[in-house]
Amino acid sequence: MRRILYLLPVLIFVGLTVLFLKGLTMDPRQIPSVLIDRAVPEMVLAPLPGRGEDTGLSTADLKGRVSVVNIYGSWCVACVQEHPTLMALKKQGDVPIHGIDWRDDPEQGAAWLKKHGDPYQRVGADPAPGRTAVDFGVTGAPESFIVDRNGIIRYKHTGPITPENWRKTLLPIIRELEK
Amino acid sequence: MRLLALCALLLGLNAATPALAVNPDEMLKDPAQEARARELGRELRCVVCQNQSIDDSDADLARDLRLIVRERIDKGDTDNDVRRFLVERYGDYVLLKPPFKQTTLALWLGPPVLLLVGAGMVALFYRRRRRTSVPPAVEVPLTPEEQRRLDRLMKETGQ
Structure with a gap:
């Protein structure tokens, strides 16, 4: 009994060390989304100028097929980094990707797509104060949501999509939902 | 007297300039509603900057949230409605x-529980020490054998 008592500080120290080491590997920006398994928020977003037949993005558009909703903005630096991946995904044509042009002037959002390429099927404009983005619980751009065919949010990805996390995380989830 | 006035002035200035991110164009017309929005803003986290409140933060998203909080207050939401939103x-x-x-029980109850455990351990320590401490010594006379040894030792050292 005594011996255990003497060992106690060491045990507590080891326990705390393990806990803190785990804390070091965690990304504090990854906040669990409360919207998982909830319906896509009600929205009727206007289209961007000059995107042909696109009528914008509304809740009903996200039903019927598994899709990805990507939050971007022409002001967003990490979105430029993510963009080639989205373009490649469009080419593969696995899953429709829709965009929400967040906190942006729709003209600039459209110009940005002209410049970097347009991977989206539908794009809705959500100018400041970004009510739809707040409804989605968005904390920054880019952020992506996987929506199932019933319009239920199934997964949220914070930060840029890369070929790697697409293959490892997002695509398997989409495949599972498409079954 | 002049010095005193200067001090008062400086103190007053200091008190009047808290760190503020709220811009005049965001404010509600009704001062009572604005006060509620400020109060709420101080307890809502800016989700980008994480350890600032939306009332403190200059981040765009914090501004959006301040506007939305004010919008909801203007629509007649109670403070709790806004929080729930x-x-x-x-x-x-x-x-x-x-x-x-339930999920935050450890967070809220952990510190008081640890404090109680610590206090318990300290109390235990003192009680045990009192119990095991040596009772006051009673003078026991030397036995004849001990007395002889002592005498011999004293003689050896020449005293």
Whole structure:
């Protein structure tokens, strides 16, 4: 009994060390989304100028097929980094990707797509104060949501999509939902 | 006297300039509603900057949330309605003061429990020390054998 008592500080120290080491590997920006398994928020977003037949993005558009909703903005630096991946995904044509042009002037959002390429099927404009983005619980751009065919949010990805996390995380989830 | 006035002035200036991110164009017309919005803003977390309140933060998203809080207050929401609105979207994380519920039991009860455990250990330590401490010594006379040894030793050292 005594011996255990003497060992106690060491045990507590080891326990705390393990806990803190785990804390070091965690990304504090990854906040669990409360919207998982909830319906896509009600929205009727206007289209961007000059995107042909696109009528914008509304809740009903996200039903019927598994899709990805990507939050971007022409002001967003990490979105430029993510963009080639989205373009490649469009080419593969696995899953429709829709965009929400967040906190942006729709003209600039459209110009940005002209410049970097347009991977989206539908794009809705959500100018400041970004009510739809707040409804989605968005904390920054880019952020992506996987929506199932019933319009239920199934997964949220914070930060840029890369070929790697697409293959490892997002695509398997989409495949599972498409079954 | 002049010095005193200067001090008072400086103190007054100091008190009048808290760090503020709220811009005049965001404010509500009704001062009572604006006060409520400020109060709420101080307990809502800016989800980008994480350890600032939306009232403190200059981040764009914090501004958006300030505007939305004011919009809801203007529409007649109570403080709790506004909190619920944001928790539904950002989770409890958006509240700087976490709510008391099952998943936060350790957070809220941990410190007092640890304090009690510590106090208990200190109390135990003192009680045990008192119990095992040596009772006051009673003078026991030397036995004849001991007395002889002592005498011999004293003689050896030449005393």
